[in-house]
Amino acid sequence: MSLTNLILLTGRTINQGVALEGGKVTKENVRAAGICTFDKDDFKKLDCIAGTPVKVTTDFGEVMVYSTITEEGPHPGIIFIPMGPWSNQVVNPDTQGCGTPTYKGMKAKVETVKDGRVLDAIELIGKLKEVQK
């Protein structure tokens, strides 16, 4: 199933903060930051169980993350990925001349990929290095 016309927000979560201090190369970091939270009703439309990998696509890229229902809702039409390597694959790098990229408020679409694989931080960032070769 898929959803379109969503707005993607990013930001700090306490789990992501704990995980990055505990080790950015750990599985804990993937579970904390490689995750997309949905409004309860939006998630129903996806017709999958929490934890199913989803592909999030914006005008700036795409990334595979786990899905779950938000604790900070309701926020219909809005999805949230914690700040970190996963969200940064799909954020808007345009700084509008002020130096700070537009990390929040991108238009996004989401589709479930039942056998999708969520990469860990090193693999994910490694793909940016591979492109060079």
Add this chain to the structure above:
Amino acid sequence: MTQKKITTHYDVLCPFCGTLCDDLEVDIADNEIIEMRNSCQIGTKKFFSSNPSGHRYLKPQIKEKGTFRDATWDEALDKAADILIKAKRPLLYGFSSTECEAQGVGAELAEYLRAILDNTASVCHGPSLLAIQDVGAPLSTLGEYKNRADLVIFWGSNPVHAHPRHLSRYSDYVRGYFRKDGRNDRYIVVVDPRNTHTAQIADLYIKVNPNEDYELLNAIRAVLRGVELDAKEVSGVPMEDIKKLVDILKKCHFGVIFFGMGLTQTISHHRNIDSAICLVRELNDHTKFLLTPMRGHYNVAGANQVFTWNTGYAYSIDFSREYARYNPGEFSSVDLLMNDEVDATLIVASDPASNFPAGAVRNMFKHPIIAIEPHHTPTSVYADVILPPAFAGIECEGTAYRMDKVPLRLRKVKDAPVDCLPDKEILERLLEKVKAKEGK
């Protein structure tokens, strides 16, 4: 079984977020942290991460044929100096998670190398600095808010997650001199597109549409001046709610707006902050009102201070013409990297590979990277030289500036591993090396 001798350190500062809590208690045995009290989850984890682990660098590393090998400090600094001297447009980035003395040496190194000097404010509260330069800012220290504020607004910030002890130390639950009943003496308002955990414990939650904070701020300013707006709602907020909010703003004795990334990282960036500052200025016609940015890294405010008194500018500084020039949007790290201008990067206490947009990281990876970094991170793993530091605030002393620009002295509670040096010493030795190679 012999009992380990436990030493307890009191009033230790936490080197994680801008709240810079200064009441931590740390138990140490055999130079390892065994227990923490008073710290939040993230702070606790940071202290424990300084203990020996599989993902801490204990010796300098040089990458050869794609794999790291242990190196001596001399070798590693030699390689790092070569990279920086050879580069035409090197970038020195990070600095916000280290102490002020190291930041000062970083500024000196950047000037010597004719490099670009930038700190993490560039991707965080840079727009706040731009707005403050445009229209000034009515700021205060956190103690004033704690003792006096009876209206606290969190706009685009979620302290329950990002500054976990801010609410209990300064802004919500704490008892203040004129706010003796703590939480009951304060009215909390949260403006955010999501019903965040902070919003869930607030007295009033205003749900604003993403990217439309600017419109809402200006609607509030208009209503405050008595203008009747011809609209049923602005930015998704019904007009009655805006009028109710304005009434609350005018009636308080002492109000404060704490604002975060929800204003700086959305469309209109620094114009959002401009408008918030103007709103606070206009509110002072009715009552006492102030605002303060919720700074992220524990010493990002210090990085801005140190760079300003060394170069005249807080971030995005270019030394290529041998004098400091400042132009966010041109000399800011993400813009430089997106334009593929940088040909070598020195990262100090930061992880841009995780925190920059993918396109910027891709271009950064095209060229050599030197990382002063204690742990395995997506940046350090793909770096060419790694210089392992001691943790500032845990394994060495230094100065840090809290989010309200109050300088505090970081404490040392344990020794660093033998081959890990303080950031300041690493940068000083690197600067000496660069000078020696250029025959000066």
